[in-house]
Amino acid sequence: MVREQKAIDRSNAVISIKGLKKAFGDLEVLRGVDLEVYQGENLVVLGRSGTGKSVLIKVISGLLLPDAGEVEVLGESVEHLSTRELMALRLKVGFSFQNSALYDSMTVRQNLEFPLVRNSRNLRRKEINREVEDVLEAVGLSQTIEQMPSELSGGQRKRIGIARTLILRPEIMLYDEPTAGLDPITCIEINNLINEVQEKYKTTSIIITHDLTCAKETGDRIAMLLDGQFAIQGTFDEVFASKDERVQSFYNYNFTQ
Amino acid sequence: MDPNTENPNITPRKYVISKKLDSMFFGIYHAYQFVLRFFREVFVPPYEFKEIIHQCYEVGYKSLPLISLTGFITGIVFTNQSRPSLANFGATSWLPSLISIAIIRALAPLVTALIAAGKVGSNMGAELGSMKVTEQIDAMEVSATNPFKYLVVSRILATTFMIPILVMYTACVALMGAFLSVHSNEQTSFSMFFSQVFDTISFLDIFSTTFKSTVFGFTIGVVGCYHGYNSSKGTEGVGRAANSAVVAAMFLIFVEEIIIVQIVNAFR
Numbered sequence: 001m002v003r004e005q006k007a008i009d010r011s012n013a014v015i016s017i018k019g020l021k022k023a024f025g026d027l028e029v030l031r032g033v034d035l036e037v038y039q040g041e042n043l044v045v046l047g048r049s050g051t052g053k054s055v056l057i058k059v060i061s062g063l064l065l066p067d068a069g070e071v072e073v074l075g076e077s078v079e080h081l082s083t084r085e086l087m088a089l090r091l092k093v094g095f096s097f098q099n100s101a102l103y104d105s106m107t108v109r110q111n112l113e114f115p116l117v118r119n120s121r122n123l124r125r126k127e128i129n130r131e132v133e134d135v136l137e138a139v140g141l142s143q144t145i146e147q148m149p150s151e152l153s154g155g156q157r158k159r160i161g162i163a164r165t166l167i168l169r170p171e172i173m174l175y176d177e178p179t180a181g182l183d184p185i186t187c188i189e190i191n192n193l194i195n196e197v198q199e200k201y202k203t204t205s206i207i208i209t210h211d212l213t214c215a216k217e218t219g220d221r222i223a224m225l226l227d228g229q230f231a232i233q234g235t236f237d238e239v240f241a242s243k244d245e246r247v248q249s250f251y252n253y254n255f256t257q
Numbered sequence: 258m259d260p261n262t263e264n265p266n267i268t269p270r271k272y273v274i275s276k277k278l279d280s281m282f283f284g285i286y287h288a289y290q291f292v293l294r295f296f297r298e299v300f301v302p303p304y305e306f307k308e309i310i311h312q313c314y315e316v317g318y319k320s321l322p323l324i325s326l327t328g329f330i331t332g333i334v335f336t337n338q339s340r341p342s343l344a345n346f347g348a349t350s351w352l353p354s355l356i357s358i359a360i361i362r363a364l365a366p367l368v369t370a371l372i373a374a375g376k377v378g379s380n381m382g383a384e385l386g387s388m389k390v391t392e393q394i395d396a397m398e399v400s401a402t403n404p405f406k407y408l409v410v411s412r413i414l415a416t417t418f419m420i421p422i423l424v425m426y427t428a429c430v431a432l433m434g435a436f437l438s439v440h441s442n443e444q445t446s447f448s449m450f451f452s453q454v455f456d457t458i459s460f461l462d463i464f465s466t467t468f469k470s471t472v473f474g475f476t477i478g479v480v481g482c483y484h485g486y487n488s489s490k491g492t493e494g495v496g497r498a499a500n501s502a503v504v505a506a507m508f509l510i511f512v513e514e515i516i517i518v519q520i521v522n523a524f525r
Contacts, residue, residue: 058395061399063395063398063399083403087401087403088401090398090399090400090401091401093399094399095395095396095399097392097395097396098392099391099392101391101392101393101395101396102393102396103388103393103396103397104387104391104393114397114400114402115400115401115402118400118401118402119400119401119402121303164396164400165400168400168401
């Protein structure tokens with residue numbers, strides 16, 4: 001199912017990045033990235049492994065600090081926030097990890113309760129249970145509520161990871177390789193879930209992937225990260241109509257393999 | 258920097274030594290920052306009471322069987338090993354006094370701390386290390402929870418509170434073991450044995466043991482958490498974190514023991 005193209009209001013950027021640079025030792029990963037993400041869109045960031053896609057969303061969520069440049073999320077400059085302000089911002093920015101990062105000593109219920117209990121300390125047990133059940137239903141895994149993460153499949157873990165993020169009702173969702181390591185059918189289910197989440201919770205999303213099927217099915221806009229900078233941005237068709245050899249080789253590799 | 262091409266005066270051997278020194282001083286500075294962060298965060302709300310109690314249960318209650326067995330055996334073995342030397346001077350009646358000093362001043366704190374370093378320290382190193390490499394700590398951070406406070410501060414507080422209690426418990430169990438040995442060989446009564454034990458130990462002994470145990474507990478918590486929280490390089494890093502947590506904690510416990518004994522002796 002290819003996502004229906006919709007009109008994006010380009011006057012309302014919720015994430016704005018200018019001249020972002022990030023290096024690890026001598027290795028320069030991001031070399032002056034400029035990017036704007038608009039309210040309500042699904043932006044897919046494509047690129048080969050090791051091009052800094054995950055680093056980009058870790059900087060957006062404040063897990064990594066930029067070496068240079070400006071990163072503004074929901075009008076706040078991430079690198080200048082105090083710890084308390086950053087915590088407050090993080091309640092509005094959900095992060096779904098590549099390996100789900102579920103707390104392996106807790107059940108699914110405890111995993112989902114954890115961010116809720118810690119950030120809304122006045123909630124009653126009944127309300128917590130209702131929130132947990134609602135969000136589990138949204139990802140279609142109500143039956144797993146008492147299971148441990150080790151008892152779940154890779155696709156189920158991804159869904160629970162997304163549910164744990166959704167429970168705080170974020171305005172922005174950051175997905176790190178949501179379909180990596182999954183079989184094609186589960187990939188389709190995850191892609192559909194990303195679209196459903198966007199429609200139901202009205203989130204703005206950045207989806208990091210190197211899976212072109214995922215990009216085509218979930219993205220309103222594609223941005224291709226090559227050599228530490230965005231080489232090209234546009235709709236899926238616009239991006240892959242490009243004559244740039246690097247873009248073409250990426251396309252050919254994905255769709256001819 | 259390649260020592261062969263960049264600077265002809267730096268031999269490969271000098272280069273390796275300088276790199277190791279560099280990394281050692283960086284490690285000390287990093288650990289210092291870690292301890293400083295603990296003191297910065299421990300007094301600032303929100304307080305993680307529930308997690309602290311859970312960790313106290315993990316550190317204290319779950320260590321009881323091992324500590325009981327080790328303490329009991331230590332008491333019996335030390336008594337049996339000391340008896341022949343005292344018997345040479347016809348001084349076996351001094352056994353309870355000798356045992357109480359040895360157990361309260363040195364054996365109970367050391368044995369408990371070393372066992373806790375092995376059991377609790379390695380557990381903390383491995384648990385936090387595995388959470389780090391599987392991005393669970395990052396997940397906590399992005400869900401607006403301070404992982405340092407939740408994971409590290411609670412664990413360090415738990416070991417700092419629980420090790421002194423475990424040490425007192427070990428001392429009691431070891432004294433019971435020693436009593437059984439003394440009773441079966443010298444037919445000393447329970448009341449006679451323990452009145453001699455309590456006559457020998459002073460307030461300074463109890464105070465210094467409690468203080469020492471608190472320092473040991475803090476050390477075990479800090480070292481275990483530091484190695485786990487800063488582990489890297491996947492599963493190999495987790496194993497290394499657990500191993501380093503035990504080795505470093507044991508080494509520091511002996512160093513602290515020497516220093517504290519010297520200080521306490523100055524007050525005797």
